[in-house]
Amino acid sequence: MTRVTEHGGGVWSLKVPIPDNPLGHTLVHVLDTGRGPVLVDTGWDDPASWTELSDGLAELGLAPVDVHGVLVTHHHPDHHGLSGRVREASGAWIAMHAADIAVLRRTREARPGAWLDYLAGKLAAVGAPEEHLAPLLAARESGRARTLPGLRAALPDREIAPGELLDLAGRRLRAIWTPGHTPGHVCLHLEEDHPANLPGRGRLFSGDHLLPGISPHIGLYEDPDDSTVTDPLGDYLDSLERVGRLGAAEVLPAHQHPFTDATARVRELLAHHEERLTGLLSLLAAPLTPWRLAERMEWNRPWDEIPYGSRTIAVSEAEAHLRRLVKLGRVEAVPGSDPVAYVAVG
Structure with missing residues (x-):
């Protein structure tokens, strides 16, 4: 596996592994600035991931101690996990959108077990079966909640403001707020001529918002x-359209590979979600709880083969689609249903 890829114009990407995850790795981007290298994301907080990040920087003649700053596209641990360790090594600043900083602060300050209590109650309310709830309750009783990812994630010391031209010496990098995957997800638009003179307006560090071959989780x-x-989901679709209007010459995502024609990819994703919403209306001809709806939705494998944790993510995605349909007036909750069920209207 090639550890480092040069993208030209003082931009490189490093492959930082995500343990036990089918995505394989996070693409951490290195941006050369007049005050030193700035990282876009850092990867999962794991010893092997730290080694790969350090070795990748070494191939560029750098070390973690040289990092000037860290720009985090969103708070998820495969993007923000190593940010604190980079800051400890170098004194680098860490910047993130305020909405995702709030998520981190809330997670850090919650009492032990609070998240598992909330999640178990929420899953029960949407119709999850007892066998799905049992492991959550067991983890709560055993104290394993203290080991969940993100509980000790570093608090950033700078906020990324939407539309801000970031203070990076010698570079023009603008923050684009793109909520959907998380409430504070940001893309970063490098408003500079493409080094290979590709047509379009600069390059876009897209995080998880815009990926070439998969649609990000929207829960x-x-x-x-x-x-x-x-x-x-409404936030995500609005954000997609906003990114499509940028007309970036090339997209540098956090997973998979770089690609061109962002506008065409945006159109594909908008069509995908419209098709999915239409399909859900057919499923909701009769009332279904969010859990039963998730069981009937199309995923990348049959429901019986979806791992335990991924089922929780899937039902969250089903709920996000339901929220969109309710807001559009095409679905409504069945009065008095417990757990709550939804049905198509008209």
Whole structure:
């Protein structure tokens, strides 16, 4: 596996492995600036991942101690996990959108077991069977909640403001707020001529927002203390259209590989979600709980073969699609149903 790829114009990517994950690795991007290298994401907090990040930097004649700053596209551990260790090594600043900083702060400050309590209650409310709830309750009782990823994730010391031209010496990098995958996901638009003179407007570090061959997970924004009814899928679709209008010459995502024609990829993803929403309306001709809906949706494998943790993610995605359909007035909750069931309207 090639550890380092040069993209020209003072930009490289490093493959940092994600343990036990089919995605394989996170593409950590290195951006040369007048004050030293800046990383876009850092990878999972794991000894092998740290070694790969360090070795990749060494191939560029650098070390973690040389890093000037870290720009985090979103708070997930395969993107933000090693940020704290980079800061410990170098004194680098860490920047993230305020909405995702709030998620990190809430996670760090929650009492042990609070997340598992919330998750178990939420899954029960959407119709999860007892056999799915049992491991969560067992983990709660055993104290394993203290080992969940992200509980000790580093708090950033800078906020990335939407539309901001970031203070990077010698570079023009603008923050584009793209909520959907997380509430504070950002893409970063390098507003400079493409080094290979490809047609379009610069390059886009897209994180998980825009990927060449897969659609990112769109679940619910989870905040146990906030009753606001969010619409993550609506946020994501709006963000996609905004990114499509940028007309970037090339996209440098955090997974898979770089690609061109971002506008065409945006159109594909918009069509994919429209097709999926239409398919869900057919499934909802009769009332279904979110869990039963998730069982009937099309995934990359049959429901019986989906691992335990991935089922929780799948039902969250089903809920996000339901929220969108409810907001559009095409689905409604069945009055008095417990667990709550939804049905198509009209």
